[in-house]
Amino acid sequence: QVQLQESGPGLVKPSQALSLTCTVSGGSIIGGIYAWSWIRQRPGKGLEWIGSIYYSGTTYYSPSLRSRLTISMDTWKTQFSVTLNSLTAADTAVYYCARAVNHTFDIWGQGTTVTVSS
Amino acid sequence: DIHLTQSPSSLSASVGDRVTITCRASQNISIWLAWYQLKPGKAPNLLIYKASTLHRGVPSRFSGSGSDTEFTLTISSLQPDDSATYSCQLYSSFALFTFGPGTKVDI
Numbered sequence: 001q002v003q004l005q006e007s008g009p010g011l012v013k014p015s016q017a018l019s020l021t022c023t024v025s026g027g028s029i030i031g032g033i034y035a036w037s038w039i040r041q042r043p044g045k046g047l048e049w050i051g052s053i054y055y056s057g058t059t060y061y062s063p064s065l066r067s068r069l070t071i072s073m074d075t076w077k078t079q080f081s082v083t084l085n086s087l088t089a090a091d092t093a094v095y096y097c098a099r100a101v102n103h104t105f106d107i108w109g110q111g112t113t114v115t116v117s118s
Numbered sequence: 119d120i121h122l123t124q125s126p127s128s129l130s131a132s133v134g135d136r137v138t139i140t141c142r143a144s145q146n147i148s149i150w151l152a153w154y155q156l157k158p159g160k161a162p163n164l165l166i167y168k169a170s171t172l173h174r175g176v177p178s179r180f181s182g183s184g185s186d187t188e189f190t191l192t193i194s195s196l197q198p199d200d201s202a203t204y205s206c207q208l209y210s211s212f213a214l215f216t217f218g219p220g221t222k223v224d225i
Contacts, residue, residue: 047205049215060214103209104152104167110160
């Protein structure tokens, strides 16, 4: 049974970069059909797709975040990561990693809360 | 950009009630719509994909319907564990993934 778990800092200062890692257990991230993805939920808001990466290395990013965003994958460690630069308070959110198949997110991590504050 | 709206934004219902939530897309998205159940502190739970296909392990009281621009999620007999926020999500070749604002269901 595939499980996902996010890890990373809970508190980041404004203007700094946020790096989060998602560890995939119980399965492989190798294979072309899955899009390994990041999604966030800001306080009082709906879910927001951040971006996705395929095993091939192809990435897709939200247009609103693209200029600050990098998603990468480490297949040996069965992990994928997101880096978001130039943080502001508006980036405070619960960040989820998820697996997408057939354009649907079928497995999610439990989420990690990130607060941007000095 | 393709936008999703949900109605109502919140509702209160009783155990055993039939509940319907509507998701509308600003453009035709065919059947590429999914529904999720969100609870605080828990991983979101996929309920329905491709507009009407029940995800494995999801109780049969949940059902989805619709196509093109209007979609519905129905809970046929509301249970206490169904207290949650429900969010729709579309896929399009242009917008990729977009989520609706959510509908909070209180019991």
